[in-house]
Every structure is written in structure tokens, then in C-alpha cells.
Amino acid sequence: MESNDRAGVAVPKARSLSERFDAAASFCSSRDVSIPVLIDTLDDEVSETYSGFPDRLYIVDREGRVAYKGGRGPMGFDPEGMERSLVLLLIEEGLRSF
Numbered sequence: 001m002e003s004n005d006r007a008g009v010a011v012p013k014a015r016s017l018s019e020r021f022d023a024a025a026s027f028c029s030s031r032d033v034s035i036p037v038l039i040d041t042l043d044d045e046v047s048e049t050y051s052g053f054p055d056r057l058y059i060v061d062r063e064g065r066v067a068y069k070g071g072r073g074p075m076g077f078d079p080e081g082m083e084r085s086l087v088l089l090l091i092e093e094g095l096r097s098f
Contacts, residue, residue, distance in 0.1 A: 009027060011027075014042065015042075016042070017039070017041070017042060020039055020040075024039055050069075055072070055073035055074060056070055056071070056072055056073060056076075057070035057073065058070065059082065059085055059089060061093075067085060068081075068082055068085035068086070068089075070082055
């Protein structure tokens with residue numbers, strides 16, 4: 001993508017999981033990413049399942065259920081809505097622990 005070229009984050013399509021892990025590690029270290037990063041399979045199963053292109057934000061609860069699904073980004077991003085969902089999820093999980 002041209003925007004990735006301009007941002008200096010363009011990488012060739014991975015031919016192995018090892019290449020995909022290396023590309024993610026390189027990006028994370030160059031951008032000082034300190035949050036957990038998940039790597040999709042080579043067939044992009046997660047991206048296809050969750051409509052991850054161009055970008056989409058999700059919150060997945062501890063049981064693996066989708067607790068929040070944002071709109072397609074970047075125009076569909078709703079950080080405040082995502083924050084509300086996260087707070088409600090944390091409150092609900094806190095109540096279950098009592």
C-alpha cells in the first residue's frame with residue numbers, strides 16, 4: 001500500500017509464519033509497541049473471520065467471545081464507545097469474581 005510505503009512500514013507478503021513473526025517483531029521494536037500483538041495464520045483466517053481490513057478494533061473477553069466490535073477504520077473508529085465497552089466488561093468481570 002502506498003500509505004505503508006510513505007510510513008516506512010511496507011513489508012513483502014510473508015511466505016512462512018517465521019517471516020510473519022519477524023515482520024511483527026521488527027515493526028513493534030521500531031515503533032516501541034509495548035502491548036501484546038497477535039499474529040494471524042498465513043491464510044489470514046482471523047482477518048477473514050473478523051473483517052479486519054482495512055482496520056477494525058475488537059475487545060475479546062476471557063472466554064474468547066467478542067465483547068466489542070468497532071466499525072471499519074479509520075473512519076469507523078469509536079474510541080469512546082470502545083472504552084465504554086471495556087469499562088463495562090471489566091465491571092462485569094469484577095462482579096463475577098465476588
